[in-house]
Amino acid sequence: GAVVSQHPSWVICKSGTSVKIECRSLDFQATTMFWYRQFPKQSLMLMATSNEGSKATYEQGVEKDKFLINHASLTLSTLTVTSAHPEDSSFYICSAMDNEKLFFGSGTQLSVL
Amino acid sequence: GQSLEQPSEVTAVEGAIVQINCTYQTSGFYGLSWYQQHDGGAPTFLSYNALDGLEETGRFSSFLSRSDSYGYLLLQELQMKDSASYFCAVNTGGFKTIFGAGTRLFVKA
Numbered sequence: 001g002a003v004v005s006q007h008p009s010w011v012i013c014k015s016g017t018s019v020k021i022e023c024r025s026l027d028f029q030a031t032t033m034f035w036y037r038q039f040p041k042q043s044l045m046l047m048a049t050s051n052e053g054s055k056a057t058y059e060q061g062v063e064k065d066k067f068l069i070n071h072a073s074l075t076l077s078t079l080t081v082t083s084a085h086p087e088d089s090s091f092y093i094c095s096a097m098d099n100e101k102l103f104f105g106s107g108t109q110l111s112v113l
Numbered sequence: 114g115q116s117l118e119q120p121s122e123v124t125a126v127e128g129a130i131v132q133i134n135c136t137y138q139t140s141g142f143y144g145l146s147w148y149q150q151h152d153g154g155a156p157t158f159l160s161y162n163a164l165d166g167l168e169e170t171g172r173f174s175s176f177l178s179r180s181d182s183y184g185y186l187l188l189q190e191l192q193m194k195d196s197a198s199y200f201c202a203v204n205t206g207g208f209k210t211i212f213g214a215g216t217r218l219f220v221k222a
Contacts, residue, residue: 102148
């Protein structure tokens with residue numbers, strides 16, 4: 001199957017700082033990537049759809065200025081959590097679709113102190 | 114609204130067979146996928162059904178009935194390492210995928 005790489009795997013940061021998470025499709029081109037957030041023992045919550053060369057589409061209730069998404073190439077999308085606060089602590093996962101199937105990155109565990 | 118229903122928990126013993134059901138109600142349907150997720154890890158793709166019938170991949174099989182808006186994941190010869198959460202997901206079109214709440218499978222020795 002297709003391979004999606006996500007970095008970093010985990011990050012600890014101080015409240016008020018910004019954190020950037022990268023998502024790369026390694027063996028296919030992804031014009032569209034997706035960013036999810038997941039709390040323990042819960043399902044994946046779609047945050048936004050990242051479109052190469054254009055603005056991301058955010059789901060209802062997700063703050064655009066808080067979660068900045070950039071999709072500058074066909075293989076890279078980034079999510080920046082700006083001015084992070086403890087309530088932003090969560091597991092963030094990116095994915096890309098290849099042949100109608102979603103393939104996920106390994107996820108990023110963010111802990112904001 | 115759009116929804117996917119699957120059991121919250123299933124428990125089975127090693128070597129047994131377990132079936133995880135998923136019923137869906139969505140505005141569009143292009144296919145039903147199944148994903149496995151171990152604690153602390155990311156979901157991994159297991160199977161995809163776009164047409165009615167059974168798809169088999171090793172110990173895992175997945176079934177779809179579009180007329181019943183129903184599918185299931187069948188795990189055979191259960192192993193301890195199969196203990197994980199399993200999500201069904203519907204591709205509703207336009208790159209939109211909706212996930213079920215997940216089924217936690219506990220495999221006992």
